[in-house]
Amino acid sequence: MDFELAPEQKEIQALTRDFVRAEVEPHAATWDREHHFPRELFAKLAELGLMGVCVPEEYGGAGADFVSYVLVLEELSRGDAGVGVTVAVHTSAVTLPLLRFGTDEQRARFVPPLARGEHLGAFALTEAEAGSDAGALRTKAKPDGDGWRITGAKQWITNGRHAGTFLLFARTDPETPGAKGVSAFVLDADHVRVTRDEEKLGLNS
Ligand SMILES: Cc1cc2nc3c(=O)[nH]c(=O)nc-3n(C[C@H](O)[C@H](O)[C@H](O)COP(=O)(O)OP(=O)(O)OC[C@H]3O[C@@H](n4cnc5c(N)ncnc54)[C@H](O)[C@@H]3O)c2cc1C
The missing domain is CATH 2.40.110.10 (Butyryl-CoA Dehydrogenase, subunit A, domain 2)
Known part of the structure; x- marks a missing residue:
């Protein structure tokens, strides 16, 4: 079995790592100390497609696979575990269940704003x-x-x-x-x- 990451998975991992180094690591201690929820950060993650990494493009996501999404969570959590939990709950507990179990109408109405990061779940x-x-x-x-x-x-x-x-x-x-x-x-x-x-x-x- 080949456990090597695919080129596109490595690309998403590197993109997230660079983002975390620049936008999360310098602030993580302050956010934690001051109990600050970095709302503005999630808008930046959304611009990179990281609020709906494994959601199909037709629903506003980046259309990557589930492993890519897990790599994103690893990188975010390395910088700030709270940021990782926010994205994990938003995606795994809200966006993906709606995509899997929602009606066509619910999927069309609720998933794109979540996957584009306009709404948090x-x-x-x-x-x-x-x-x-x-x-x-x-x-x-x-x-x-x-x-x-x-x-x-x-x-x-x-x-x-x-x-x-x-x-x-x-x-x-x-x-x-x-x-x-x-x-x-x-x-x-x-x-x-x-x-x-x-x-x-x-x-x-
Ligand atoms: C940081 C954080 C974020 C969370 N986010 C969410 C969220 O977004 N949405 C949400 O709905 N919930 C959320 N939760 C709640 C979380 O799902 C619950 O804490 C969890 O389900 C456990 O419930 P409890 O804390 O009431 O513990 P309890 O159910 O009271 O359990 C206490 C202890 O008893 C043990 N225990 C329980 N039942 C049994 C049994 N039958 N036999 C043996 N041992 C048992 C448990 O393993 C545990 O060690 C969050 C919790 C935390 C800490």
């Missing part, structure tokens, strides 16, 4: 009493007119304060316990209220 699953046991979540969604009314509280949602698109999980069938009674919703940020920032031991950017 957040994945809202965890609750105070539902971490490892995610199927125990209590946030409820009830049909309301043409849509749904969602009530509940999530916690530890990476990108929560900065995201434009949320993939949020809520119980739609109160009679069915566990994960089978839960559905995923795609929400614009103006339907979500962020109430606090978590104090963490690391990943502060």
